[in-house]
Amino acid sequence: MTRLSMTLGSSAGAAGTFVAQLLSRSTTGAPTSKTVLLQLGVPTVVDVEPGPIQVQVRLPSGDVLTDERTIVAGHDEAITFSLRGSRHEWLGWQNVLSPETDATLRGNDSFPVGEPWITQVRVHQGGNHIDVPIDKGASFGGATFSINRDNATFSLTVEGYRQPPPLVELVMSTGAREIVALPLPWYDKSEKPLPVQLICELIAGGTRADVIVHDAEFSPVLAYYAGGNFAAAREVAPFIVDRAEMAIMNKFHNPVAGAAGVLVLRRLEPKRVDESWLQNLAGISSISDGAVLYASYLMATRERRSDMSRIHKLVLDVRRRGMPIFVECVQILNDLLTRLNSATDRPAEINEAYMWTRHLMVAARADTIITWLAADDRSLSRIVPTVVAPPSK
Numbered sequence: 538m539t540r541l542s543m544t545l546g547s548s549a550g551a552a553g554t555f556v557a558q559l560l561s562r563s564t565t566g567a568p569t570s571k572t573v574l575l576q577l578g579v580p581t582v583v584d585v586e587p588g589p590i591q592v593q594v595r596l597p598s599g600d601v602l603t604d605e606r607t608i609v610a611g612h613d614e615a616i617t618f619s620l621r622g623s624r625h626e627w628l629g630w631q632n633v634l635s636p637e638t639d640a641t642l643r644g645n646d647s648f649p650v651g652e653p654w655i656t657q658v659r660v661h662q663g664g665n666h667i668d669v670p671i672d673k674g675a676s677f678g679g680a681t682f683s684i685n686r687d688n689a690t691f692s693l694t695v696e697g698y699r700q701p702p703p704l705v706e707l708v709m710s711t712g713a714r715e716i717v718a719l720p721l722p723w724y725d726k727s728e729k730p731l732p733v734q735l736i737c738e739l740i741a742g743g744t745r746a747d748v749i750v751h752d753a754e755f756s757p758v759l760a761y762y763a764g765g766n767f768a769a770a771r772e773v774a775p776f777i778v779d780r781a782e783m784a785i786m787n788k789f790h791n792p793v794a795g796a797a798g799v800l801v802l803r804r805l806e807p808k809r810v811d812e813s814w815l816q817n818l819a820g821i822s823s824i825s826d827g828a829v830l831y832a833s834y835l836m837a838t839r840e841r842r843s844d845m846s847r848i849h850k851l852v853l854d855v856r857r858r859g860m861p862i863f864v865e866c867v868q869i870l871n872d873l874l875t876r877l878n879s880a881t882d883r884p885a886e887i888n889e890a891y892m893w894t895r896h897l898m899v900a901a902r903a904d905t906i907i908t909w910l911a912a913d914d915r916s917l918s919r920i921v922p923t924v925v926a927p928p929s930k
Contacts, residue, residue: 538584539608542615543592547578549629552753555597556761556769559583561590561608572772577633577753580615594618595769597760599636627685627692630749631736634760655691655737657708658684661924662700669693680730693735698722701823702793702862705735706924715746716910716921718862723750724791726783748907755780755794762801763906771805778802778809785817792818793862796826800865803830810834819851825858829866832873849887852877856890860920864901864908871898896920 545555559571575581575594587610594602602618623632658669660677669675674683680698684691693705698721705717715737723731736747750756754776761770777798784795795818802810815834818827832851835844852873861867871894877883878891896919900912910917917924 539587539610540582540613541585541590541592541606541608542580542582542613543573543575544580544615544617545575545577545594545602546617546619548620548632549623549626550751551577551629551633552751553577553633553757554754554773555594555633555757556772557581557592557594559585559590559592561585562588574773585614592616595766596620597634597757597764597766597769598632599764625685625687625690627694627734628690628736630734630751630756631747634749634756635736635747636764652710653686653691654688654710654739655686655707656710657706658682658693659706659708659924660703661706662703664923666706689739691737694732695719695721695734696732697730698733699730704921704924707737713911714914714917716917716924717746717748718860718908719748720750720793720797720862720907722791723752723793725752725754726780728790746902746905746909748905748909752794755797758801759797759906762804767804770801774801774805777805781814785814792821792824792827796824796830796863796866799830800863819854822854822858824862825855826861826863826866828852828854828858829861829870829873833869836873836876848873849877849884852890853886856886856893860897860908860910862908864903864906867894867897867901867908870894893920 543557554574554576557573557575559573562568573581573583585608587608589607591603591605600621604616604618606614606616608614620632623629653671658671660667660669660682667675667677669682669684671684674681678700681696683694686692702721703719705719707715717735719733719735721733723733725731732751734749734751738745758770758774758777761773781795781798784791784798799810799814812834815831819831821827828851832848835848839845852870855870861870874887874891874894877887896916900910900916900920902909902911910920
């Protein structure tokens with residue numbers, strides 16, 4: 538049997554497993570299709586039949602890398618796919634995982650560092666906050682907050698974070714404010730906290746938002762999922778079940794990853810979402826996503842009158858805990874509260890939660906899977922009053 542070696546070239550600092558499809562026609566004329574997973578920067582070797590073969594690698598970024606060879610019996614072949622270059626090393630993860638923006642829209646190919654267009658970064662957690670200096674970053678609660686930027690792109694990377702989930706407040710040079718619910722803390726299998734990166738880019742007509750977890754296993758799944766490539770996500774995702782189970786068993790360590798795992802499984806393999814996972818996630822008060830997901834499950838499966846009272850309690854718990862980290866949970870919550878609020882005998886608290894969720898829906902950006910709010914001060918203060926203070930007079 539002849540062997541084909543395939544290598545997906547590395548991107549600065551990035552890692553992950555991605556999907557390649559082998560389309561071949563043997564010398565007997567029989568067409569075949571085979572899916573192979575390529576680990577970034579590591580050769581993958583497969584046995585192939587003699588004949589023409591085409592290899593396609595579809596990255597979450599939307600890039601499609603293609604190479605064609607004619608396999609000759611007894612002659613091994615090797616293919617190396619080169620990734621498009623990234624203008625900065627600190628954009629290496631985005632280079633692989635996120636769609637490319639058109640640099641010409643920003644009118645400056647060199648992207649030098651000049652006056653900041655994001656002028657203030659404030660991290661809120663547990664009623665406290667810290668301002669992160671634009672030019673030198675900061676340390677807070679044992680974590681580091683590093684900022685990189687040029688005239689078109691702003692990046693905040695958080696490393697070593699072990700505290701309850703933070704909110705990040707961005708103040709633009711125009712005075713506009715945006716709020717981001719970073720998916721932190723995020724741990725790997727050994728319970729080591731992994732970096733999470735917030736990226737905001739200037740594009741024609743506004744900005745583009747991106748939040749990337751530097752998790753070699755999980756990030757490609759989330760990226761394929763966010764891009765709607767569920768077939769690719771399904772190929773890469775077998776470990777998601779194990780990761781989600783581990784997150785629930787260690788519920789005080791990795792609930793954010795557990796919620797992400799449930800969201801992916803709801804789309805890919807909904808029958809594998811166990812009720813006990815959802816119930817355990819809902820009991821973790823540091824995030825509200827678990828309560829949203831369990832309430833949604835109960836609404837879809839309710840059989841007893843008591844189920845509705847449990848749903849009411851869960852959505853009101855969400856209101857007390859604060860906005861979900863994942864924007865899909867905001868959408869699920871809005872659907873739930875729309876139904877609950879239509880009841881003639883609804884409690885006043887349900888209507889208040891419904892109005893809060895409507896404000897969330899209006900402010901939430903549609904270009905990221907993480908809850909990222911963009912609105913004026915008055916609107917944001919109705920959603921996260923502990924974050925955005927009224928403008929000084």
